[in-house]
Structures are given as structure tokens and as C-alpha cells.
Amino acid sequence: MxxxxxxxxxxxxxxxxxxxxxxxxxxxxxxxxxxxxxxxxxxxxxxxxxxxxxxxxxxxxxxxxxxxxxxxAPQRLIFDYTRMMFGALYLKPDPARIMIIGLGGGSMPTALHTVLPRTVIDTVEIDPAVVSVAKKYFNFKPDGTLRVHVADGRAFVQQALKEGRRYDIVMLDAFDEDYIPPHLLTREFLQEVKAVLTPGGVVAANTFTASRVYDDESTTYADVFGPFYNLRANNRIILAGPSPLPSVDAMRATAARLEPRLIPLGVDANALLARFSSRKDWAATGKVLTD
Structure with missing residues (x-):
């Protein structure tokens, strides 16, 4: 983050x-x-x-x-939310390009690079010091397909749109001391993310179950993407996309195919699929967040 x-x-x-x-x-x-x-x-x-x-x-x-x-066991994902973010692969199992906004120690891009070595992964981090620390202390090793960019996440998305670059998966994992930065929560930003996705692409967003803007946040995602999946623990992961999402039953075969690669990371298919929910659990009074 x-x-x-x-x-x-x-x-x-x-x-x-x-x-x-x-x-x-x-x-x-x-x-x-x-x-x-x-x-x-x-x-x-x-x-x-x-x-x-x-x-x-x-x-x-x-x-x-x-x-x-x-x-x-450095390959094992410690945080529950990172394992839930890997649910995006059940929707898009063979991505050619992934964008991740937010680096932290680089555990998620490193894990993705391990299971998808030929996938181009662009990780965006605003703080060059975080990049340096991730490389020195967390075994984050960028290479030809695992790339890191020092930039504001929204500016990077906008630049990708200008250049015609599209991504199969966009992962949003950026936080400040309060919550997700406001400019990464709005309808306008999510419309930009939607536009940078390929047909059938997926956005995976790390949010908080107890967020004070839970209702507004949910309403905003639904306004831009329509129905989406919620995966809830202490964190809530939103999985959405520009195309209709497959059913949980339809994802089971994909999950089984990926399981040998994901088990070493600590990702359990049955436990993860059990968390997929499309139920609207937010108040109808939620408002769309705008710039």
C-alpha cells in the first residue's frame, strides 16, 4: 500500500x-x-x-x-486481503498485462510474477523511497516483465489511456493515513479505470469493510460497473469489470486449474470461492462519489 x-x-x-x-x-x-x-x-x-x-x-x-x-516462507501471502485479491484470476486467469496501484513491500506483484512469469506487471508507486526499501528489504526484484513506475496512480491510468495501453487486470491498493485517497474513489476515476481495461478485464479494489464511506463507495462502483463481487473479511475486495461477471459455479473449473500454482502462496480455492458474494449489502441512501 x-x-x-x-x-x-x-x-x-x-x-x-x-x-x-x-x-x-x-x-x-x-x-x-x-x-x-x-x-x-x-x-x-x-x-x-x-x-x-x-x-x-x-x-x-x-x-x-x-x-x-x-x-x-517468503512466497506465502501473509495478509488475507492479498489472497482475496487473487480472486481476480478466477475471472481473468491468463492476463497479458496487469496494473497495480500501490507497492508497499511488493509482495503482491512478486507473487503474481511467480505464477504468471510472462505477464507484464506494471506497479505504480508515488514514493521512490518505498520502491528502494522494497528492493532492499523485501526481495522486490523488477525485471523485463515485472516493472515499477514512480508516479501518481491516477496520472498513470490517464497516461495509459492517452497511449492506448490496456490492461486485463487493474489492482487498486493505495491508502493514505485516513483511507483511500479521495481522487482514487470517484466515479470519474473509476470510469478511467474501466476505459483502460480490456473487454472482459477486471478491477480488483482493496477497501475496508468498516469504512465510513462503505455505502457511497459501493454505490459508486455499482454506478460505473454494474453488479460486482464482494469478498469480505476485515478488508473488503471489490471485483468488477466492464463485461458481465461469470457465476461462482462457472469459476470453479478455472480455480481448480490455477490451484497448483496458488497453493504455495496460501490461496485456497474453496475458501476463496466461498467469499464471493454479489448481494447488495449497502444502504440505498449511498451517494455517488465525484471529483
């Missing part, structure tokens, strides 16, 4: 709770801080705890984690 706040707001970031050192032991929480860095956007903290290496913005005590991997 990445942050999109102005430099002025960054000055209000929480102070780091551990001493800035190459390796710092935080005895009270049994946490070892191995890197801290203040970028133009964030205080970036890399630490190890309970067999995991993680990235946070702000401080070790700040809520939420941007990225984590298990030190003894």
Missing part, C-alpha cells in the same frame, strides 16, 4: 517509537527495527517480529501494516 498525502500533512506524522539505528531492539514488544527512513511522504519503518518482516508507515506502533512476509 502507498500513501498520497501532501508534504505538509507528512510533517504531522507520528514520531518513531524506536531509536533510529541500523538495527534497533525494541525489547518491550520483542520487535527488531532494522531500517527507518523519512521520505518526502512518510516515516518508513522496517521491522521483524514473530518470524515476519514488515513495513509500516509512521512508527512500529502505528495501526496497520503496509507489507509483510514470513522469513521462513
Amino acid at each position: 502507498t500513501r498520497w498525502r501532501s508534504l505538509g500533512l507528512r510533517a504531522q506524522a507520528l514520531a518513531l517509537v524506536c531509536t533510529v539505528m541500523a538495527v534497533t531492539a525494541c525489547a518491550e514488544s520483542n520487535t527488531s527495527v532494522i531500517h527507518t527512513e523519512k521520505s518526502a511522504f512518510e516515516n518508513i519503518v522496517v521491522y521483524e517480529q514473530a518470524g515476519e518482516r514488515c513495513m509500516k508507515f509512521g512508527s512500529v506502533e502505528a495501526p496497520g501494516r503496509q507489507s509483510c512476509y514470513a522469513i521462513d
Whole structure:
């Protein structure tokens, strides 16, 4: 996940709770801080705890984690939401091009690159310091098909439209200290995302189940894409597209075909398919979000 706040707001970031050192032991929480860095956007903290290496913005005590991997099983996806994002492959199993807005430690693009080595994956991250940390501490290794771009996500989508580039899957995973940046929530932005998708393409959006704009957010996605799938845990993943979505039963054969490649990542087909829901669980009073 990445942050999109102005430099002025960054000055209000929480102070780091551990001493800035190459390796710092935080005895009270049994946490070892191995890197801290203040970028133009964030205080970036890399630490190890309970067999995991993680990235946070702000401080070790700040809520939420941007990225984590298990030190003894780095290929396994730690976060439930990342496993749910892989549900997009049940809708579009053989993508030629994927766009991901938001890098964090790069666990999701790296995992996708592992199972889809010939797919071009463009990951967009606004903070060059996050890119550097992902490469140094999270084994993020861009190459000819796994590419990273330092840019604003919406500007990247708009540039892709101008250049005629289209994507089979667009993954939205960008957050600031409050929630998803407002310019990445609006009808106008989602219309741009829809336009950059190929026919039959899929958008996978990481959102929060407890978001205060849940009703408005849902109404906006429905306004742009029509019916969509909700996958809910602590996070809510929206799967939508410009074309009618297949039924869950129709996806079972695709899920079975992908399962040998996804099991090492921790993606269980039966558990994931059980979370697909097209039920409207938002209030009819929800409003369409606009620029």
C-alpha cells in the first residue's frame, strides 16, 4: 500500500517509537527495527517480529501494516486481503498485462510474477523511497516483465489511456493515513479505470469493510460497473469489470486449474470461492462519489 498525502500533512506524522539505528531492539514488544527512513511522504519503518518482516508507515506502533512476509516462507501471502485479491484470476486467469496501484513491500506483484512469469506487471508507486526499501528489504526484484513506475496512480491510468495501453487486470491498493485517497474513489476515476481495461478485464479494489464511506463507495462502483463481487473479511475486495461477471459455479473449473500454482502462496480455492458474494449489502441512501 502507498500513501498520497501532501508534504505538509507528512510533517504531522507520528514520531518513531524506536531509536533510529541500523538495527534497533525494541525489547518491550520483542520487535527488531532494522531500517527507518523519512521520505518526502512518510516515516518508513522496517521491522521483524514473530518470524515476519514488515513495513509500516509512521512508527512500529502505528495501526496497520503496509507489507509483510514470513522469513521462513517468503512466497506465502501473509495478509488475507492479498489472497482475496487473487480472486481476480478466477475471472481473468491468463492476463497479458496487469496494473497495480500501490507497492508497499511488493509482495503482491512478486507473487503474481511467480505464477504468471510472462505477464507484464506494471506497479505504480508515488514514493521512490518505498520502491528502494522494497528492493532492499523485501526481495522486490523488477525485471523485463515485472516493472515499477514512480508516479501518481491516477496520472498513470490517464497516461495509459492517452497511449492506448490496456490492461486485463487493474489492482487498486493505495491508502493514505485516513483511507483511500479521495481522487482514487470517484466515479470519474473509476470510469478511467474501466476505459483502460480490456473487454472482459477486471478491477480488483482493496477497501475496508468498516469504512465510513462503505455505502457511497459501493454505490459508486455499482454506478460505473454494474453488479460486482464482494469478498469480505476485515478488508473488503471489490471485483468488477466492464463485461458481465461469470457465476461462482462457472469459476470453479478455472480455480481448480490455477490451484497448483496458488497453493504455495496460501490461496485456497474453496475458501476463496466461498467469499464471493454479489448481494447488495449497502444502504440505498449511498451517494455517488465525484471529483
